[in-house]
Every structure is written in structure tokens, then in C-alpha cells.
Amino acid sequence: MNARYQILHDTHYHYDSPVSLAQQLAHLWPRACDWQRCTERQLLISPEPTTRRDEQDVFGNPLTRLAFERPHDELLVNARLSVEVLARPELDFNLSPAWETTCNALTYTGRPLAAPVLEACRYRFESPYVHLKRSFVEFSESCFAPGRPLMVGVRALMEKIFEEFTFDAEATQVATPLVEVLERRRGVCQDFAHLMLACVRSRGLAARYVSGYLLTQPPPGQPRLIGADASHAWVSVYCPVLGWVDFDPTNNVQPALEHITLAWGRDFSDVSPLRGVILGGGTHDPEVRVTVMPLES
Numbered sequence: 001m002n003a004r005y006q007i008l009h010d011t012h013y014h015y016d017s018p019v020s021l022a023q024q025l026a027h028l029w030p031r032a033c034d035w036q037r038c039t040e041r042q043l044l045i046s047p048e049p050t051t052r053r054d055e056q057d058v059f060g061n062p063l064t065r066l067a068f069e070r071p072h073d074e075l076l077v078n079a080r081l082s083v084e085v086l087a088r089p090e091l092d093f094n095l096s097p098a099w100e101t102t103c104n105a106l107t108y109t110g111r112p113l114a115a116p117v118l119e120a121c122r123y124r125f126e127s128p129y130v131h132l133k134r135s136f137v138e139f140s141e142s143c144f145a146p147g148r149p150l151m152v153g154v155r156a157l158m159e160k161i162f163e164e165f166t167f168d169a170e171a172t173q174v175a176t177p178l179v180e181v182l183e184r185r186r187g188v189c190q191d192f193a194h195l196m197l198a199c200v201r202s203r204g205l206a207a208r209y210v211s212g213y214l215l216t217q218p219p220p221g222q223p224r225l226i227g228a229d230a231s232h233a234w235v236s237v238y239c240p241v242l243g244w245v246d247f248d249p250t251n252n253v254q255p256a257l258e259h260i261t262l263a264w265g266r267d268f269s270d271v272s273p274l275r276g277v278i279l280g281g282g283t284h285d286p287e288v289r290v291t292v293m294p295l296e297s
Contacts, residue, residue, distance in 0.1 A: 016283050045077050210263075231290060
């Protein structure tokens with residue numbers, strides 16, 4: 001079983017004054033995964049960059065570096081993707097070890113760590129948008145009873161965030177502190193992913209931030225609108241037995257055929273679709289339009 005999509009991700013910067021120099025980093029190519037493959041990709045950029053270099057970042061995500069050395073008063077970056085998403089295997093969460101056992105397995109005690117465990121350890125610690133605090137341990141206390149299988153506890157945490165928090169696009173900004181999100185019980189998918197990361201990592205476990213796209217359904221009888229979708233975010237938690245397992249706290253589901261993975265890192269700052277440094281420009285806000293269109297299999 002699989003699903004095929006065409007994805008349009010359009011970003012338009014219009015600057016109040018000309019930009020003389022700019023360096024941009026773009027995470028707009030889907031990474032290769034066991035459960036998906038990108039069959040077509042195109043990146044249209046205006047003005048033409050002085051230099052462009054495609055490579056991988058430190059987390060293994062496709063990364064495009066762009067340099068602009070001529071004055072410009074707007075920037076358009078349009079990604080055109082065709083992606084096939086494959087069904088993921090069903091997992092028995094009761095087979096995962098107790099969360100305390102997993103925490104111990106991720107703790108360095110002088111013995112050599114296996115490569116997958118060593119890789120997972122980079123996602124155990126604080127990052128720019130995810131701080132480790134006692135308040136996150138307390139919030140998730142009911143989910144991680146002593147001896148509870150790791151993934152059963154993580155699923156309970158996903159359900160708790162979904163049930164106790166309200167999606168509100170006006171409640172937060174990118175830099176809104178997580179403690180404020182926890183107090184107000186409102187936010188967007190990025191906030192809920194960061195909160196879930198903070199709860200998991202505060203217990204000494206490993207979890208990473210996943211950026212991507214989600215197929216959304218238009219209201220009954222209404223056509224699918226171009227540009228009406230948005231980027232999405234969820235989390236992936238490491239289990240020594242089951243590997244990395246994804247959870248979407250915004251929708252209380254395990255990502256499957258309707259989730260398209262773009263990149264992963266410690267938090268949003270590692271995988272922002274487009275970010276950079278400019279000289280000039282004045283005040284500017286990007287206009288972003290995302291469209292996810294299912295294709296016939």
C-alpha cells in the first residue's frame with residue numbers, strides 16, 4: 001500500500017529596501033527514508049543565486065546553500081516535489097523495554113555504545129528551542145509509571161498533549177518559551193512537537209524533531225485550494241528494540257501514509273525550510289504557500 005503526492009512549497013520575500021548580499025540555507029528536499037521516496041524534485045529561485053551548493057547537513061538531511069551577491073528587492077524560492085509514501089510496519093508497543101531501562105541504555109557508563117545508540121544520544125539533550133526542566137517531568141508523570149513500556153508511555157504522552165492543548169495559530173510565535181506554552185495550553189504543531197520533545201528528553205530519553213507535510217482534507221463539497229496547506233511537525237522517539245517511532249501530538253496519530261517527511265534534527269532551528277543572513281532589506285515577512293495534492297497511484 002502506498003500514496004503519491006505532488007507538493008508545492010512557495011516562499012516569497014518582498015523587502016522594504018534592496019538586499020545587497022544574502023546567504024540562505026534551504027531544507028526543501030525530502031530526505032530518503034525506508035517509508036518514502038522522492039521521484040521528482042525541482043527548485044526554482046528568483047533572482048538566480050550567484051552560487052548554489054547541494055549537500056547534506058550534520059543530521060543527514062538534504063541541504064541547499066544559496067548565495068546572492070547582487071542587489072535584489074525580492075526573493076522567490078519555489079519547490080516542486082513528487083513523493084511516494086509507503087506503508088510502515090505495525091508495531092507492538094508492549095515489546096518495547098521499560099522506559100527506565102531505555103534511559104539506562106542511553107547513559108554512558110564507560111562501556112562502548114553501539115552505533116545506533118550513540119547516534120540517538122545526540123537527541124537527548126537541550127537544544128535552542130527545547131529546554132529540560134522539572135516542570136516537563138511533572139507534566140508527563142502520569143504517562144511514565146515505573147516499569148511501563150517505553151512506547152506505551154510515549155503514546156500516552158501524545159494523547160495527553162492532544163487532549164489538554166488547543167490548536168491556536170495566534171497564540172504563539174517561533175520563539176515563544178515552552179514554559180509559556182505549557183501554562184497557556186495553546187499553540188501550533190511546532191509547539192506541541194517541542195513540548196513532547198522536552199517531556200521525553202527531560203527523562204533522559206532520545207527524541208528528535210521531524211518536519212514535513214500533512215495531507216489535509218477540504219470541507220465536504222469544497223475543492224482543494226492551492227496554497228491552503230502548511231508545513232507540519234511531529235516527533236520521533238528512539239527505542240533500542242523497535243528503532244525510531246514517529247508520533248504526531250497535534251493530531252494524536254502515528255504518522256503513516258498522509259505524512260511526508262522532509263527533515264529531522266534537534267528542533268525547528270535545525271530544519272527551518274528557509275533561513276539565512278542578509279545585508280539590507282529593512283522590514284520583511286515571508287509569504288509562504290504550501291499545497292499537498294494526492295495523485296492517482
